[in-house]
Each structure stands twice: as structure tokens, then as C-alpha cells.
Amino acid sequence: MTDYHPTPRTRVHRRSERGVYDRDVVHKIIDEALVCHVGFVLTGEPRVLPTTILRIDEDVYIHGSTNNGLLTALAAGAPACITVTLIDSIVAGRSGFGCSMDYRSAVIYATAETVAESDKERIMDAFVQDIIPGHKVRRPTQSELDATLILRFPLGEVSAKVRDCGVVDVESDYELDLWAGIIPLKLSAGPAKSDGRLKPGTRIPDFANSYRR
Amino acid sequence: MTDYHPTPRTRVHRRSERGVYDRDVVHKIIDEALVCHVGFVLTGEPRVLPTTILRIDEDVYIHGSTNNGLLTALAAGAPACITVTLIDSIVAGRSGFGCSMDYRSAVIYATAETVAESDKERIMDAFVQDIIPGHKVRRPTQSELDATLILRFPLGEVSAKVRDCGVVDVESDYELDLWAGIIPLKLSAGPAKSDGRLKPGTRIPDFANSYRR
Numbered sequence: 186m187t188d189y190h191p192t193p194r195t196r197v198h199r200r201s202e203r204g205v206y207d208r209d210v211v212h213k214i215i216d217e218a219l220v221c222h223v224g225f226v227l228t229g230e231p232r233v234l235p236t237t238i239l240r241i242d243e244d245v246y247i248h249g250s251t252n253n254g255l256l257t258a259l260a261a262g263a264p265a266c267i268t269v270t271l272i273d274s275i276v277a278g279r280s281g282f283g284c285s286m287d288y289r290s291a292v293i294y295a296t297a298e299t300v301a302e303s304d305k306e307r308i309m310d311a312f313v314q315d316i317i318p319g320h321k322v323r324r325p326t327q328s329e330l331d332a333t334l335i336l337r338f339p340l341g342e343v344s345a346k347v348r349d350c351g352v353v354d355v356e357s358d359y360e361l362d363l364w365a366g367i368i369p370l371k372l373s374a375g376p377a378k379s380d381g382r383l384k385p386g387t388r389i390p391d392f393a394n395s396y397r398r
Numbered sequence: 399m400t401d402y403h404p405t406p407r408t409r410v411h412r413r414s415e416r417g418v419y420d421r422d423v424v425h426k427i428i429d430e431a432l433v434c435h436v437g438f439v440l441t442g443e444p445r446v447l448p449t450t451i452l453r454i455d456e457d458v459y460i461h462g463s464t465n466n467g468l469l470t471a472l473a474a475g476a477p478a479c480i481t482v483t484l485i486d487s488i489v490a491g492r493s494g495f496g497c498s499m500d501y502r503s504a505v506i507y508a509t510a511e512t513v514a515e516s517d518k519e520r521i522m523d524a525f526v527q528d529i530i531p532g533h534k535v536r537r538p539t540q541s542e543l544d545a546t547l548i549l550r551f552p553l554g555e556v557s558a559k560v561r562d563c564g565v566v567d568v569e570s571d572y573e574l575d576l577w578a579g580i581i582p583l584k585l586s587a588g589p590a591k592s593d594g595r596l597k598p599g600t601r602i603p604d605f606a607n608s609y610r611r
Contacts, residue, residue, distance in 0.1 A: 194443070219485055219499070224437035224446035230407070233437035233446060233481040235503055263444075270448040272432055275587075277606065280535050281522045282542040286432070290448055309494045321576055322493050329495040352593040359595045363534055364602060366592040368609045373586040374488075379579040380565040382572045389577060393490065396581045 194294055195344035205345045214291040214345055215240045215269055217398060219316065219372075223247060224266040227258050234259075238269065239308070239315045240340075245293065246300070246308055248335040256334050259297045267293040267338060274367040276351055279358040287367065291345045295338035305330045319392030372398050407507055408557035418558045427504040427558055428453045428482050430611060432529065432585075436460060437479040440471050447472075451482065452521070452528045453553075458506065459513070459521055461548040469547050472510045480506040480551060487580040489564055492571040500580065504558045508551035518543045532605030585611050 189195070189206040197204025205211075215221075221238040224231060234255045239246040245267065249256045259265055274287040300308055306325055313320055325333075352365045377393035402408070402419040410417025418424070428434075434451040437444060447468045452459040458480065462469045472478055487500040513521055519538055526535055538546075565578045590606035 219488075220483060222435035222437070222446055222448075222481055222483070224435070224444040224479075226439050226442070226444050229439070230507075231437040231439050231444065231477060231479040233435055233479045233505070235435075235481055235483040235501075237499070266437075266444040266446045268435055268446040268448055270433060270435070275432075275530060275609070277530050277533050278535070280542070281526050281538055282546070284526055284530065284533070284535065286450070288448075292446070294443075313494050313497055317488060317490050317497065317581070320490050320497070322491070322497065323571065323574060323576065325494055329493070333495070351591075354593075358536065360597070361536060362597050362600060363536065364592065364600050364606065365596065366590050366602065366606065368530070368587050368590045368606055370585055370587050372583055374581050374583050377579050377581045378564075379577065380567075383578065384573070384575050387575060387577050389579065393577065393579065393581055396488070 189343045191344065192342050195292065195342055197344060197346055205347055210347065211291050211340070211343055211345045212240060214271060214289045215245060217271055218269040219398065221247070221267050221269045223259065224268065225259055225263040227263065237312065237316060239312050241311060243340045244337045245340060246335055246337050248312060248333055251332055251334045253334070256336065259336055260299050260334060262296055264294070264296050265338065267295065272370055273349065274351070274369045276367050277365055278352050279354045279361050279363045279365045283352065283354045283358065285348065287349050287351060289345065289347045291343065293338060293340060294342040297336035297338055300335035300337050302330070305333060305335055308335050309333065317392070319390060402556045404557065405555050408505065408555055410557060410559055418560055423560065424504050424553070424556055424558045425453060427484060427502045428458060430484055431482040432611065434460070434480050434482045436472065437481065438472055438476040440476065450525065450529060452525050454524060456553045457550045458553060459548055459550050461525060461546055464545055464547045466547070469549065472549055473512050473547060475509055477507070477509050478551065480508065485583055486562065487564070487582045489580050490578055491565050492567045492574050492576045492578045496565065496567045496571065498561065500562050500564060502558065502560045504556065506551060506553060507555040510549035510551055513548035513550055515543070518546060518548055521548050522546065530605070532603060
């Protein structure tokens with residue numbers, strides 16, 4: 186599959202070697218993230234909505250209550266800037282200027298399409314399986330589906346930025362007697378805690394005790 | 399100290415029991431976070447900038463290169479919506495509707511003030527110590543300070559949102575033979591990896607091997 190095409194907004198100007206338009210790289214960043222931050226303009230003012238994100242093929246999805254004012258503003262067509270950020274390491278350089286982070290981020294510019302009634306159950310199932318793979322839930326009721334707004338954003342104007350080079354200090358700083366290195370970070374999970382009102386004999390499923398992202 | 403005052407933008411409408419204006423709660427969320435997402439409007443379009451955040455008393459700070467177009471737009475006075483999000487647990491309910499996350503988030507509406515030359519070194523030091531407590535670095539050079547733009551945002555129009563109630567299912571769902579519970583998440587660190595060009599005999603400092611956030 187071809188790469189995404191840079192646009193004036195997605196072309197990375199600073200440290201342009203970090204800008205990537207490769208679909209696989211973008212997909213992996215979105216798929217690893219639990220949440221995104223959706224920026225948009227509401228009556229001239231900036232808003233940022235943190236929310237879970239799901240990708241299926243070349244679309245991403247967010248969802249929430251039909252009573253959520255920020256979500257309904259997006260449904261009404263407010264252009265969105267969706268950002269996904271993963272921090273991989275803290276980079277401890279020999280100067281403040283040399284301190285940084287290794288990270289992967291993706292930015293998506295798009296306008297929402299509202300997911301049709303007939304498609305809501307499938308997408309809600311996909312959200313559950315994306316966030317908690319293997320988790321079994323009862324079918325949604327019609328009133329639950331009615332109360333849920335799901336928005337789809339096509340992956341068209343997209344870019345990623347990746348820093349993975351660790352410590353890069355000023356040449357003369359390598360002579361200093363200072364420690365420098367990276368501190369890797371990861372999201373770790375568990376142990377799972379069962380709800381206090383489980384039916385007797387219900388055991389914690391394996392997926393809940395071996396959760397990884 | 400008194401709480402922050404809700405404004406039309408920071409008053410939490412949905413599930414208003416989750417909205418908090420308590421300074422300590424807001425401070426702790428900001429202090430635990432490594433990054434924030436800064437939303438603003440650039441020539442009518444939404445932008446979101448992920449970047450490290452530092453709090454000192456009743457101000458938060460972000461920084462970057464003087465060549466960063468997004469940062470300079472903020473320095474020029476574009477109103478910002480700064481969001482900080484911490485995910486504490488995945489909540490696996492008995493329905494898709496009952497699946498959620500326990501989280502803490504804070505949102506700050508403010509306009510940037512540019513940090514004066516005379517204050518830059520102190521704030522840069524504070525960034526290093528905030529992100530890597532105990533890390534020793536050489537003093538910044540004038541050209542490094544000149545190349546760094548630091549923005550300060552006062553904490554005035556601020557709110558937090560906290561969900562920490564775990565599984566809350568529809569009453570009739572508690573009869574179902576389905577597992578439900580929470581999967582706690584945390585950011586874990588290490589082990590630290592030394593830069594390949596350390597001076598012989600430089601050991602990994604304790605702070606780097608016992609990093610916690």
C-alpha cells in the first residue's frame with residue numbers, strides 16, 4: 186500500500202527526518218494507543234477531548250454519549266485534529282538541552298462521519314475487543330445503542346513522528362564525567378481485580394491476567 | 399487554598415459528580431503526567447501539540463525550539479486548551495456499555511506568557527528535575543537558552559475529571575455468568591540503559607534504576 190501524502194499541515198518541518206507517512210508505522214501507533222486527544226474549534230475556542238480510539242482499516246473511530254456536547258460538535262462537522270502519543274523512553278542527556286524523550290506520535294486531520302444505526306453494534310463490539318481482547322459481554326440493548334454516538338474519521342491527511350535515537354549530545358559533552366542514558370517506559374498491567382458482585386465460581390479469565398498493550 | 403472556580407467551559411456537564419475543582423487534585427494530575435496535549439487554533443484550524451509539562455505553584459510551563467511554528471503561535475497569544483490525561487484502569491463491565499476506564503484528567507484554559515531570558519535557566523533546570531529527579535547536567539550555554547522558547551500558562555480556568563468507581567453495571571447484568579472487573583494500568587520504567595559513550599567508570603545512578611512516576 187502506498188504511503189500517506191504529506192500536506193502543508195502534516196509535513197514535518199522541524200527535524201524532518203522524524204516525519205513518517207508510512208501506513209504501517211501510523212497504524213501501529215494508533216493500534217497501540219488506548220486514548221487519543223481530539224482537538225477542534227467550538228465557537229472560536231480550542232477544545233481537546235481525550236477519548237478511546239479504535240482503528241479499522243483506513244478509518245479511526247471514537248464514541249461516547251449522544252449527550253456529550255463536544256462529541257455532538259464534532260458530529261456536526263467541526264474539523265478535528267486527532268493526536269496519538271506514545272512515550273517510549275526518557276532520554277537523560279548530559280545537558281538540559283540534550284534531555285528528551287523517545288516517542289512515537291501520529292496526527293490525523295479529518296472531519297467526522299456519524300456511524301449509522303445499523304453499524305453501531307459491530308463497531309461497539311470492535312471497541313471492546315480492541316481495548317480488552319477476549320472479553321465477553323452481553324449484547325447491547327436498543328436504548329444503549331440509541332444513547333451512543335460513534336464517529337468515524339477517514340485516515341487521509343495523516344503523519345507520524347518518531348524519535349528513537351536515544352542520547353544525542355553536543356560532541357564536547359561526551360568528555361564530561363556525567364551519566365547519560367535512557368530510561369525505557371512501558372504501560373504495565375495487572376493483576377486484574379474481579380468485581381465484588383461476580384456470580385460464585387466465576388474465575389478471572391486469562392486475558393485479564395496477562396493484559397499487554 | 400480555595401478551589402478553582404468553574405466557568406462555562408470548565409463546568410463538567412456530563413456525569414457532573416466527576417468534575418473537581420480542588421487544587422490538590424488538579425496539581426497531582428499535572429505533576430504525575432509526563433506530557434500534556436495543547437490544543438489551539440491556527441488560521442482557523444485546530445492543532446494539538448503533545449509536549450512535556452511542568453508545574454510550579456500556580457503556573458504550568460511547556461518548552462521547545464524557537465523555530466517550532468506551533469509554539470511560536472502560542473507565544474503570539476493563541477488561546478490554549480491544555481489537557482492532561484492519566485489512565486488508571488481498564489474497566490471490563492458485563493456489557494459494552496459498562497466497559498470504561500478509570501482515569502484522571504485535567505483541562506486548563508489559558509493564554510501563554512513568554513518566560514523572560516533571565517528566568518529560562520531556572521525553568522529549564524526545573525524541567526530536568528521534574529522529569530528525571532536527581533539527574534545532573536552541565537549548565538546551558540547562551541546559544542542553547544537563545545534557541546529555547548519557554549511558555550508559562552497561569553492556572554486559573556481549570557478543572558479535573560476523575561473516574562475511579564470501577565465496574566458499574568446495569569442492575570440486571572449482575573445476574574449474568576460473565577466475568578467483570580478492572581485491569582489496573584501503570585507506567586513502569588527500566589532498567590536504565592547507559593549511553594554507549596560514557597566515560598569509563600561512570601555508573602548508572604540510583605535514580606535511573608529506580609525511576610517511578
